[in-house]
Amino acid sequence: MERYDVVVVGAGNGGLVAGTAIAQAGFKTLILEKHNLPGGCSTSFVRGRFEFEPSLHELCDSSDNEGDMGMQSIFDRLGVKVPMLHEKNLLRAIVKGEGGYDVRLRAGYDEFLDSMEEAVPGCRESVKKYLDLMVLLNEAQDYMNNGVPNPATLMGKYGDFVRAASHSNDEIMAGFGIPEKAKNIIDTYWGYLGVPCDDLNALHYLSMIEAYIKKRPAMPYNRSHELALALVKAFQSYGGEIRYNSEVTEFLYNSAGAVIGVKAGGKEILARKVVSNIIPNNVFNMSDETKIPKSAVKLANARKLGLSFITAYLGLDASAQELGIEDYSVFICNSPDTRKQYEDRLNFGMYVVNCLNIALPGASEEGTSMLFFTLPMMPEDFPADLKAEDYKKYKNDYVRRYIEDYEKTLGINISDHIEEIAIATPVTFARYLSTPAGNIYAYSNGGWDNVVLRTVFDNIDKKIPNLSFCGGHGIRGDGFSSAYTTGAMTGEKVIAELRREM
Amino acid sequence: MSDLNNIPRADLFSMFFKRIAAVKAASDSPVKDLYSYPANRLARELHPECQHLKIKEIIPFSDDFKCFVFEADKELGTEKPAWFSAGQYLVIAVEIDGKVYCRPYSIASSPRDTLKGEIMIAVKRVDEGIVSGYLLDNLKAGDKVLTSAPLGDFTYEPLRDAKTVIGIAGGSGITPFRSFAKAIAEGDEDFNLILLYGSRTLKDAVFSDEINELAKENPKIKLVNVLSEEKKKGCEHGFIGKEIIEKYAPEGEAYSIFLCGPQAMYDFADKEIAQLGIRRKFVRHEVFGEYFHPEKNEDYTADISKTYNVTVRISGAEYTCACPADTSLLRAMEAAGIKAPSDCRSGRCGWCRSQLISGDVYIPQSVDGRRIADKEYGYIHPCCSFPLSDIVIDVPPAKG
Known part of the structure; x- marks a missing residue:
């Protein structure tokens, strides 16, 4: 039977940082990833002559102030280097209707x-x-x-x-x-x-x-896939081993209720510590339920799932300049009030359109550009009775409305220039990430489940021995830098535990 | 004095109590199953890990061209073939002499046929084709077949493509167009299909009658047989080029061209299409077949007669095989019985993506569909990578 000091389940942002930190400290570490790529949301895909950024809008916290847990200092400590471009502008916000405005904010x-x-x-x-x-x-x-x-x-x-x-x-x-x-x-x-x-x-x-x-928003030059590859490279340089197409199907426990390993590909792999980059709900579903503390199950049941999206990726056969696109991030809202924006989320309440070529000139061939539509949706919004045979029409109809709204709002034409298009929905995210309801933000950060209480209760809630969590469901909430941060914190914690037990 | 003096600090405690109360009030029954969520259920239905099918019927057009109608093998856990988008393909995995071979085949049936529990592929005998020969000569009704989920992006996209598509099909490249035509007839796709179908003689034009039947009932579908070796009334004669395309193209309106056929057809048609002056976005090719003879490229300067040693790591285990310089790493692994993942076998889908630990490979530029960062960090698609030295490669385990 294979034995490791640490098995990390999931090669998302949090899992990669935790695994790399642990391997760097000299522990024998294995990362198991269900998909054939590392990164989770940190990835890319190619259609025709375009390589699309599927998830990252911009990295925050990419400064290297000594001692802070910002992503640059995390990457520095792990020996990870990724060239990035910092943006001058934050966003353009176009708010329609009464009290509306059109403003640009600078970084x-x-x-x-x-x-x-x-x-x-x-x-x-x-x-x-x-x-x-x-x-x-x-x-x-x-x-x-x-x-x-x-x-x-x-x-x-x-x-x-x-x-x-x-x-x-x-x-x-x-x-x-x-x-x-x-x-x-x-x-x-x-x-x-x-x-x-x-x-x-x-x-x-x-x-x-x-x-x-x-600290100014930043983007890696070659999509967020490059961030994942840079972390994998560092992880491997410290002797870490990563396996793809290797879905964990069970968490293994001893009689005292402590995790002792996982099952993947039908084989048991033992570990002194297991780090889960996957959401507690999925871990519990892959565990003997008698081993999960009642309070942990209650907490998972009490929490609300966070935001998901319908996203559309458009490769256009005209440059941003030719089309009249001037901004990297445009937030389009139908009301100045965020509560109203949230409530109208299925009906133009708030959506974001990014043109990567503005942030990264050269992101696609000359005379072309890429647009990335982010249309928020809560897990309960996805139609429960949608049939497989209606899915293609559903997603195209959904996105068509937003393309039209975007064109009308900005007074430009993009429909005639779509050379490539891919649309992702909660179904797509469910397929690649296996998150409950295909959600992206794990648990909602609202109400009593805010990051302050998550942090406070992290030291109080009853834990499963030898099992730690990191990622978007962690104490810092969703987002690339938050996942990196909880990955780094969990890495440090696991290293300390292993050293104490030696 | 703080600007925030009117905001009570004691709310910190009430916030704590809110959380404690919310957790206390929650159910302690096991968390909801992943597939109780509609999105996860639909994801599993549309993209199953694999499909256990069995042959319901074989329709022979000749010894060298047969259709295989599959149905779900419920005993092995597949309830029905997955819904797909017309134009997609299935990867068929077959075991021959103890070695597993995977090959992509376009789906010939319509998406709606899956609701009747059926899905059909067409197989044409390929010179040196290990798998096509095996399928054509050995399979019989009732045989079990393991396939992938539906894959590929040779599909009609309403937000991208013109309202009229000129389909250019050659040989077994007709297969996805049968699916397109049927999907239009059944209302699952909404576009005008003008199908220019190149065959040597009308007798070779498989599916021609069926598509004509659909065309009779539906004005959105039109079939034109283009015969290279005979002249027939109602058919065009010659090869599909600029003139024939222009003759059937809608007037004063944009149209898309979808091509599916052998490389020779692409080579000819692409030159003709270039003279039409239509934008790149309106021309789409299905990838069709593997890459052979890398040495024909000008930038190939190595000795094609050599054979190299390949060390393959899969999940910590190590295997070795020999790979001649003119053979892709994927084919070499397959021939040695090493199970590696593969889907499109044309460099595009990335399913075989592997890490090149050491050694050099030649990757023909025209089929290098890798991500930018993959190129920089040493990841390759073995289906389109040819060895230039001894190789060490880390390959993900194949699924299913």
């Missing part, structure tokens, strides 16, 4: 404040205070990471941290007196976390947008 602290002031004269000071809150939030998190916090200090000196950690982004922005329109503009990124800003935790949202604003 960089001062540039962001300038562009906010241009869009909403007089908002600069209040927006600055909101952004600067992040300084206190970082201090507070450092303070909490250094031993048991003193409640008086926490409530006094770090009182605003406590407020941001326990209120929605909209409540905190209102506290700073940010004008309504400015608040709505700042809220534009809510789709990246999947929860409207009246429910989205302020600490979570501010951490994310601050990372985009200050």
